[in-house]
Amino acid sequence: MKTMSLLMITFLIAILTACSSNSGDTTTNEQGSASGDNQSAVQTGDKVTMIWLPNESGGNMKEARDEIGALVERATGKEVEHKTTTDYIIAVESIANGSADLAYLGPQAYVEAKGKNDKVEPLVTNSGESGTLDDAMYYSWLAVKKGNEDAYKQGDAFAIDNIQGKRFSFVSNSSTSGFKVPTSSIVTHFSTNKGMTDLKSDDLLEGGDDKFFSQVLYGGSHQGSAVNLLSGKADVAAFCDTCVNNYVELVSGEANTAGAVYKVKADAAAPFNTVAGEELVVISSTPVLNQPFVVNTETISEDDIKSITDVMVSDETAQNPKIFVPKDSEFKGMFKQAGESRFLKVEDAWFNPIRELSKVTAP
Template sequence: MTIWKRAMVAAGLIGMSVTLAACSSPVANGGKKSDTLNVVFLPSDSAKEEDAARKALTSEIHKATGKKVNVVTTTDYNVAIQSLASGKAQIGLMGPDGYIQARKQSKDVQPLVTYSGPSGTLKDAYYHSYIMVPKSQATKYKVNGKYSLKNIKGKRMSFVSNTSTSGFSIPAGAIKKAFNLKSTDDLAQSGKFFSKVLYGQSHQGSAVNLLKGDADVAAFDDMDLTQYGKFQNNSDKAGAIFKINNNAPAPFTSVRGKSSVAIAAYKVQDEPLAVNKSKASQSDINKIVKQLTSKSVTNNKLFFAPANAKTRGLFTKVGNTKFVAITDKWYKPTHNILGE
């Protein structure tokens, strides 16, 4: 529905990536009285194509608080999560699992806003996690005429990162349940449940692993892929077909026009923009939420871009998509699924 999501990354995905260890910001150790705020982005949101969108977000935070705002991109999910939990970054655009892991490390981490569904509310504020296979191989994953996970054991599997909600936690949890496994530990290692396990380090990277033929099966979400391709049918369930655009930019230039089929699809709550409240004042937090939920941001195409926009937005505009203020209670279902 929208677009969002270690040391190695698929070519073309990084853009202006840096690590927080190298960040020379005066808030390296955090602090409420600092005149600077660091905003960290996950690898999937660190692509060069999202440069304008990242700058738009930090610009709005600057307008709201009057403070200097630094963009910090990453090539590692764990670096981004730990930076928010520690306060080296005061604000972060996190996946649901990334947010929950950061909050597990520090209760000072809390969500500020998420993006709504097409209704403009939270009732349809979710996206999808898929377990995909190449279209040419899809019939091999049918049992009694229906798509099934039964035949994925022993295959080459690509996940996003072991800290990605829709790129690992949700699909791994589904596989664990389907095969009655004790844990997901064996799913994360080559030579255990799968013959080989790859990590794309982003949803785009995981999709490329599949479409290039390096993996037989892959997990990734729709929100990070919709500006690179289109669903050819119902994207809500198994059987969904996703085709890469013929003019898709890097990292999909070598797999343009190729298609994958979902053998399983799962709903995932939309991700939050989160804050470490021990490193940002409540006044600044309130101002940021007010600014991001304003009409000017809602109508800004760098935040919510049409699906066919030439300039990539932070999210895709579907219906009345906009930012909505939330608290940790919104993620209770995800807390329950992950047991955190």
């Protein structure tokens, strides 16, 4: 993975959102807890509940979830209960309303949860190869099926001009790399280069004869969006690299760049088992800030939060092959061992570039 400074990431996102305007106000959570000084005292229990987005909720990720849970159990001395989901909204609401104590959320999902309850805070995120936050990123892809890629070229270079009118698959409108980044990129490109100055992100939510896309699908997860593409339901799809890297392998080109070709592994687990051997081509790739583990500070004590953070950022965790998985390992983990990769503390302000993507895009 290329090294890119956080400044450069922020610059890229600023370009995507140069025409943005502010969106709605912060709301209260389902239990009526609002941001401000009148928060109730911390109510902790004898177990810790962790909730997972659909991307990490599959059966093939159980051992990886359990390994993360073991870190929390060691830090707190409390039993960890894992709750998997099939919908982004469930995970966001659960951490915001306190029915979950910890969550592993995408940047946009975290921003939404924080907006619902100011007591939701980030703990750690995984670093880049440098062992710092400077290159702590993953990639938002726009991809097409192998064999169709020439329709998305201008000369020798890939371009997104011809995605208009196509069947398009997003992940969820709460997804950073599966919705917020691609819609901002699309709006900026077409308003700047095609004169579509009235185009907004909301115009991409659904398809139709009078819409930007002929049809819009939602995969519910990054895996689901990729399968929508590979099964022929969509012509173009948005999803991220890290959520599909257990299922696909690079067969040509440079990883995470336009023109890279990936093939579904022959032994890929569900839902990719139905499209084994199919190939996709990346036509656009945009860096995105890594996603955080987050905590509801109303339900976990300050001492437990400190203990969890200390364990996660430790050298021992960085060297755990079931947390940061070596390249030649067959273990299905969430994080790849690369360079000096490890968990690092992260503050809320680090996600401000993502908040820019949450604004309604309007020229």
